[in-house]
Amino acid sequence: MTNTVMTQDDRCSKAALRLMAITTVDATMGTFFEQQLRDLAAEGFEIHAVSSPGPRLDRIAMRSNQAGGSITTHAVPMERQPNPTRDLVSLWNLYRLMRKVRPHVVHVHTPKAGLLGSIAARLCGVKIRMYTIHGLPLETRQGLWRTVLEGFERTTCRLSTRVYAVSPSLEKVARDLRLCSSNKLSTLGDGSCSGIDLKRFDSRSIRPEAGRRGAGDRLRSELGIPSDATVICFVGRIVRDKGIEVLADAWRSLEVHFPELRLILCGPEETADAASETSKKFLYGHPRVRKIERKGDEMPAVYAASDLCVLPTYREGLPQVALEAGAMGLPVVGTKVTGVVDAVEHGTTGMLVAAGNAAELAEALAQLVSDEGLRRTMGTAAREYVSSRFSSTRVNQLWVNEYRSRIREQFADIQVASEAASIATGAGRS
DSSP states (O other): OBSSOOOHHHHHHTTOEEEEEEOSSHHHIIIIIHHHHHHHHHTTEEEEEEESSOHHHHHHHHHHHHTTSOEEEEEOOOOSSOOHHHHHHHHHHHHHHHHHHOOSEEEEESHHHHHHHHHHHHHTTBSEEEEEEOOOGGGGOOHHHHHHHHHHHHHHHHHOSEEEESSHHHHHHHHHTTOSOGGGEEOOTTOOSSOBOTTTSOGGGGSOOTTOOOHHHHHHHHHTOOTTSOEEEEESOBBGGGTHHHHHHHHHHHHHHOTTOEEEEESOBOSTTBOOHHHHHHHHHOTTEEEEOOOGGGHHHHHHTOSEEEEOOSOOSSOHHHHHHHHTTOOEEEESSTTHHHHOOBTTTEEEEOTTOHHHHHHHHHHHHHOHHHHHHHHHHHHHHHHHHOBHHHHHHHHHHHHHHHHHHHOTTSOOGGGTOOOOTTTTBO
16 A cells, blocks of 8 residues: 555656655554654655554545655554564565665664565665664573564574664674674664654743743543652563563552652553463552553643653663653663663762662662652763753754665765755665
């Protein structure tokens, strides 16, 4: 399913270099890449966004049509979990799509889209095949399943001409595991795939004005949380990998010592790697815990309603939650694991504790709950840290420059993108 149709003659006449971005699910495309793809379109690229069908992909198409059709969207169903029959169908559909669009650059994201998209791009002879590693699920797996996941990653890396990690610590893990040839693996800037919109994630922009209540106050009221209560927020999937079991154990201690403390759990449950029923029953049934789900556009209000953020995860690539919370001026209590160590400066923008250690997590949270001044100092430092390293403006420009660099390597006799040149149809194939 293609939401915006362009003929081959249209493509040639637009002097555009065709770039296809692929993610497994529409939420990933909508959350992380919509603005970046718009920026690339403004630079002169012809953009094709591919993911499984869903409302976020539809919204990208709608917004693109309103803006003059700068992004063409394509819905290709893909399963996140292994499913040989459906995976083959997805591969065939991606192959057919690439043969039709004839992209010069294919950039794949997330494990399943990475594997299927890189295979299809190689079969189609696309010269520039880019893969971004957003995280490595194999870090928390053992035995045969870990071996299988490593094999998938090595295959995707081998089929790609360039591979990027979203953080320096993730790059180190990939190198240590020898998942990718060292000469094709890198991290752009300080990391991130798309950065943080500092205007949207800014506590100053949603404070009360002209007598109106701010977004954070409205959410507190909606959830029945007193305006003077201290609030911890957890944002993420309700699964074991995100440390829900550890958070439940830490909360058992915190809720006794801080009777006015509140906890917001914001995220969906998933059947894969599901949290235990015991932990969910305890948290969901607690009178001072609120379980909610919010869309991306609503996330600033969640942070605005909170005083600090907790991320007890066992693995990350580069946690967007920690960067969003930091941009909103919240200190983050996270774990000393891949990705988180790049998003939180221990003792400056937040605190880092050992993964799986509920007592240490509770102690760090208690210190910040007890000290409002420390929270403010760390929150201010967090905003500065994210602003200087991970602004979407900076990150997206790094990616624009990277695309230009790779294009010049493969198509040395032409100008690229906003330099107002065109590539003849088929120039992106061997």
